[in-house]
Amino acid sequence: MKYRNKLRSIFAAVPLAALLACTAALVVPTLVVASAEEEHGEEHGEHEEERGPNGGRLLEEGDLEVELLISERGGTAELRAWISERGKALTKAGDARLAVELTRLGGKVDRFNFAPADGFWLGKGAVEEPHSFDVKVLLARNAERAEWHYESYEGRVEIASEMAAKVGIKTAATGPGEISQSLTLYGKTALAHGSLSHVRARFPGPIKTVLAEIGDRVRKGQKLAEVESNDSLQVYPITSPIDGLVIDKQASSGEYSGERELFTIANYDQLWAELRLFPSQRGQVARGQKVTLQADGQVVDTQVANLVPGTPGQPFVLVRTPIDNRKISWPPDLMLEGQVLVDHVRVPLLVESRALQPLGDGMVVFVKVGDSYEARPVELGRSDGRVTEVLSGLEVGQRYVTANSYLIKADIEKSGAAHAH
Structure with missing residues (x-):
């Protein structure tokens, strides 16, 4: 995997990370980075490195000169070098011996020996990502020896442990570990059986008082209204048959109740997810499998309770899973996604x-x-x-x-x- 695919020098001046400041008042801490020259240039008296005619890092010692470059062609990174003495190119195998050691973070060392190629010297082997290392270059020419050491870092920062903990x-x-393999299904929420109640007057007559409004949360047995029976002329209460929310009201004081629905009470504490499962997927799903539901930015873990046929003419069955809705407050008919766990894979x-x-x-x-x-x-x-x-x-x-x-x-x-x- 590469960041870019072009010729690049191995020895560019790449910043080293130095964490300078971070205050607790910052919502997102900023890590300030210092360059390699700022950290090391004063100590070692180094200046910006010279570049050779091929775009590589130029290394000089006495009469010997090496230009070193990472070249990427066809998705493979390789080391190339040009060696010269007093300005004259050395191109034959017996002219010199060149080796490079790349020490990576963690201590791994990659070693490369070079051999003459078509107008340059080629390091044997590919340079793996990341191209971030301490570099040692060894050159031998007759009785002369030259050695260079450099830092060539990319994608690296230094953060003190105290600051890392602070941020x-x-x-x-x-x-x-194990990776879960899941089947993605889509569907919607539905009210649980018995969670919707339509309230009527047992004995028709005039409505004397109305005690509940749309949006009120009521308890089972709570008085919703009072009606005077036409038969007995006695006033009796109309009560809620379930705990829930008043979602509809068709009752007003002074009206005749008749046999119409006066209140509709819904309990959303428990919902069902009904996910569509097509024939090609049927063999992967069974009762008891874990399901993760996602909708409206919220996630719920549940499991398959049962599989039921859809409505006539539909080419799928419904995977039904219970939802504890007391904290998430999903409405009925909310579109959702379900991830049904079908297998575990060890990697x-x-x-x-x-x-x-x-x-x-x-x-x-x-x-x-x-x-x-x-x-x-x-x-x-x-x-x-x-x-x-x-x-x-x-x-x-x-x-x-x-x-x-x-x-x-x-x-x-x-x-x-x-x-x-």
């Missing part, structure tokens, strides 16, 4: 999905070593939304950022340290 950066270790390496951040042309995870955080491009596999399989780019046991990884991404983008060779 809420958290980490976890990569490792194996060798996964990360929390919230750890993934888009950077450059792909997705990255930020790996932590000491106080250093570095973007690692990853190739991703299956996901259930909560966790995601990583096919390449990470190793088991590495610590990676889970919470607030966006803060690190923001610093890297601000400092220009994202793949800037």
Whole structure:
């Protein structure tokens, strides 16, 4: 996985992260980054590196000169070098010996030996992402020896542990785990049986008083109105048969009750989700399977209670799952999505999905070593939304950022340290 696909120098001046300030008053903490020259230039007396005619980093020692470049062609990154002595190009195998060591965050070392190619020297092997390392270059020419050491970092910041804790950066270790495989179904909410009641007068007569209005929450047995019976001329109460909400009222004092519906009471504490299941999906769903419902920005966990036929002529059955609606207050007929858990898959390496951040042309995870955080491009596999399989780019046991990884991404983008060779 690459950020860009073009020729890039391996030794550009890439910022190192230095966390300078963050106050508790900030809603979103800002991590201020210092450049490599600011951190190290004064100590070592270094200046901006020279560039060679091929766009690579120019290294000089006495009469010897090496220009070093990362070249990306066909999706593969390779090391190229041009070697010269007193301005004369050295192009034959016996002219010199060149080797490069790239030490990555965490201590892994990639070694490259060079051989003459078509007008340049080619390092044997591909340079893997990320292109962020401490560099050691070794050149031998007859009895002469030259050695250079550089830092070439990209996507890397330094954050003290105290500050990381203050801004809420958290980490976890990569490792194996289970990914849930789900079937996505769509449907809507429906009232539970017995949750809707239409209230009429038992004995028709004039309505004497009305004690409930639309929107009132009433209890079972609560008085809604009083009616005078035409037969007995006695006033008797009309009460609510269930706990619920008055959603309709057709009663006013002085009117004749007749046999019409005077009140409609609905109890929304318990709803049903009715999800459409088509014949090709039928074999994947059974009673008792876990279901995650999503609607209106809210999530509910439940399970399949039963499967019932749809209305005549419809090519699906309904997967019915109960909903405890007391906290979420969903209305009936709300369109929703259901994820029915149909299987668990064990994978060798996964990360929390919230750890993934888009950077450059792909997705990255930020790996932590000491106080250093570095973007690692990853190739991703299956996901259930909560966790995601990583096919390449990470190793088991590495610590990676889970919470607030966006803060690190923001610093890297601000400092220009994202793949800037």
